[in-house]
Amino acid sequence: MKRAVRVKVNGTDCDESVDVRSTLADFLREDLDLTGTHVGCEHGVCGSCTVLFDGLPVRACLMLAAQAEGHEVTTIEGVAPPDEPLHPIQEAFAAKHGLQCGYCTPGIIMSACAFLKEHPAPTEREIREMLAGHLCRCTGYHFIVEAIAEAARALAASPKP
C-alpha cells in the first residue's frame, strides 16, 4: 500500500509516494538515493541511521516514512551543501582522525550537530554521554571525543549562520 508523503529533505521539498511500511531510513536511501544515512541494526541501538527531524536527532530506522509528512529532515548530505566546504564538525573529524571505516560517522555527526547547538562548550563527560547513543566499532571513541571538542572550539570561533 502506498501513500503520498510531502517532506522537506535537506531544504528541498519532496513529493513522493511511499510504501506505508517503509521506514524513514529506507525512504531516504532507496527512494531519495541519500545513502549517507547508514543502517546498522534496525532496532534503534547503533545510531548509524540518525538524522535530524525538525532539528532534533532521531533514529531513521525506528520511524516510518509516512510519519515524516509535513516535517523537515536533514541528513548527512545536507550538513554541508554540495559545492560548499565541509561543515566544521566534518572538518574536525577529518583533522582528528575521528573515523576509520566511516560507517557510524554520519549518524554521529548528525547527533553532534544537534548536541553542539545545545552545548556550545561541552565537557568531555557531556560529549561521551551524547556519544553513548552511537556504536563505533573501529575507533575506541577517543579521537571522536577529540573531534567533537575541536568542532566546538571551531564553531565558537566562527559560528555558522
Add this chain to the structure above:
Amino acid sequence: VDVTMKQVGQLAMARDRVRFVGEIVAMVLAGSRALAEDGCELIEVEYEPLPVVADMIAGAEPGAQVLHPEMGDNVAVFFETGFGDVEAAFSSADVTVRERFEIQRYVGMPIETRGVVAQWDARDGSLTTWNSTQVVHFVQQGLVSALGLPPHKIRVIAPDVGGGFGTKATGYPEDLLIPAAAIAARRPVKWTEDRREHMMAAGHARHQMHDIQIAARRDGTMLGVRDRIWLDLGAYNSWGIVLPYNTVAHLLGPHRVPSLHVECRGVVTNKTPNAPYRGAGRPETVFAMDRIVDCLARELRMDPADLRRKNYLTQADMPYELGIPYRDGNPLVYDSGDFKAGLEAALSAVGYDALRQEQASLRAKGVHRGIGISGYVEGTAIGPYEGATVRLDASGRAVVATGACSQGQGHETSFAQIAADALGIPFDWVTIVGGDTAAIPFGVGTFASRSAVNAGSSIHVAAGKVRDKIVEAAAALLEAAPADIEIADGVVSVRGAPASSLPVSRVIQAAIPTFAKPGVASPDFEATVYQHQPTVTYASAVHVAYVEVDVGTGAVKLLRYLVAHDCGKVINPVIVEGQVHGGVAQGIGGALLEEMVYDEQAQLLTGTFMDYLVPTAMEVPAIETVHLEYPSPRNTLGMKGVGEGGAISPPAAIANAVEDALAPFGVRVTRTPLGPSVVLGLLESAAKT
C-alpha cells in the same frame, strides 16, 4: 608437530541437516527486500530435533553425540607439542599453580553488516560481484571453482567496507549464492544482511577453555608450563589448525619459560562456525597465561610486576627461538623487541608505584581499586606475500594497486605515504586501489595484521623501481649522469643545477614516442612487485588496566588504560594510535560486556544489541599510549603489524585488575565477561569459602 585434523565442508545451503541456528535453508528472490521477506514468511520448515552438542568439553569426550558422522567424533583438531623437560620442571619446582580459565564466545561485530551484489553479463559470460569481504581474491577463487570460469571472467570488488575485524575475512555461503542467483535470474541480485542474521550467521569467535599449570622457583623464576586447551569451533571446522595453533604459538608470549607441554583440541559444536577475529586465539591464550602468572604471584606473595620483570625477555635475548614452529612452518623466532623495556615503560608511564600507594590508602576507606598487567608477543603480518603495482600517468600522478583491502585501516593514507616517499612525489598525487581483483591478478587480502608489512613492502620496492625508471629517462632528457638526478616533491633536477628542474610529468611526456622521435626512454613507468614474506614479524605490548570495583553493585569501572607497544617502524603515528584504541575498545568489550550466549539446546539467546552489549564511549576510557620502536629485520622498512594487537590484552589485564581490586575478599577470576552480576557472584562464592 603431529596434527590430527578433520574437516567436513559446509554446503552453501543445508541439505538434510542443519547444524547451527543461522544455517541457510532457503533463498527467496523478489523485487524488493520487503517482498522477499514476505516470501520468507510463506516458507514453513519442519525440523526434527536431533541430540545437540552444546558444550565443547562434553562434546570432546568419547561417546558424545557426533555432529558430523563422517568425522567419527567431534574433535576436529588435535595435537600435542612442546619443548624442554616439563616433567623435570614440575617435579623440581618450589611452587606449582593450576587453574581452569574460560574465555567466552564474542565476535567482531562490524557496524556495517555483510552484503553481496552480483551481476551476470550473459553477452560475454562474465560475473561482477561487489562483496563486503576482506579477501577479494579468496572469494574470486571460490567462485572460480564453483562456476568453472577462468579468473579473469570473475571480478570481485570490495568497495569501502564498514569494518571487518576478521569477521569478513572468511568465506560465506552468500559469496556463492548471490552470484548463482544472479546467473539463474539473468538480472542483478542484491543481498544485505540484517543485524539479526549477522549475529546468527556471521563468523563467531573466541571461546576457549584452558586447564593451565605453571611451575616456578621460590624466587619467581619460571620453569615450565603445561596447558590443556579446548576450542569451541562451532558447527564446521572452517579454519583448520589456524585458531588452535595460533593459540599455542602465543601462549608464552614475553616470558622466558624453558619447558612447555600443550595438548590442544578443537571441537565442533552446534553453534555458528568460528572465524578468526582480531587476535585470533591470542586474547584467549594471553588470558590463560597472564591469569596464571598473577595466580603464581599471589602464591609467591610477589608483586605481579616484579614477577614479570624477573621473567620477561630483553633485547639481549633477540633473536629468540621459542622451540616450536610457527604455523607457516618456519621456526618460531622472535625477530626483535625488548619486552622487559616495554614493561618498564608501561609501569613508569602509568605511575605504578603511586597507583599501588593510592590503592592501599583507598582500600582502607572501603574503595576497591585494582591494577592489572598483561603482556603479549604477537606474530604479525603472515605471508607469503601481498603484491603491488605502481604506475605513473602522464601527469606524474601515481596509481597503486594492491590485493590488500581496506575496511577503515587507512591504507589510502599509509600506502600513499610509502609510495610518495619512494617516488619523490607529493603524497596527494597517489591513489590507492585495493579490493578489486581486476586491479591486480593475485592477492591474499587484509587480515592478521598483515597489510602494512606485506603490501607496504611490495609498494616500497615497486615505487623504488618506478623511481629508477624516471631517473633513467630524466638522465637521458637532461643529458646528466643518473647518479646526479634528484626527484623531490614531483620535481626532477640535476644535482647542483637547480635551473635544470622539470616537473616529473615533463620527463614522462618526453618518453612517449612521437612521429619525430622515439622518446628518451621507454614510457613504462610501472612496476609490479610481489615481495616474499616467508614468516611473521613479532610485535609486542604491555597493557596496564586500573579499575575500581563497586562491591555493592558489582560494577567495574575502568579508570585508566595504558598501552606500551612496539610495532616496529611506524608509517603513520595517528593511524597506529587509532588502531590501538580500536583494538583496546574491542578487548574491553570482551573483558566486561560481550558474549554470544547459547542455552543447553544450543539455541542462540543473544540476537540483538540489547542482549549483546558493544562498549560505548561511556565504557571506554581515554587510552594512553607509549610507542616503542624496535624495527623488524624481516622487511625493507622495518615494520611490524599493529591491527590486532590492541584487542589481545584487555581481557587479561582487566581480569587481573578486578582480582587485584578484590584481593581482600579472596576472589579468583576465571572467566570473562565480568559483568556486574558475575562480579557479585564471585564475591558471594568467595564469602562462602
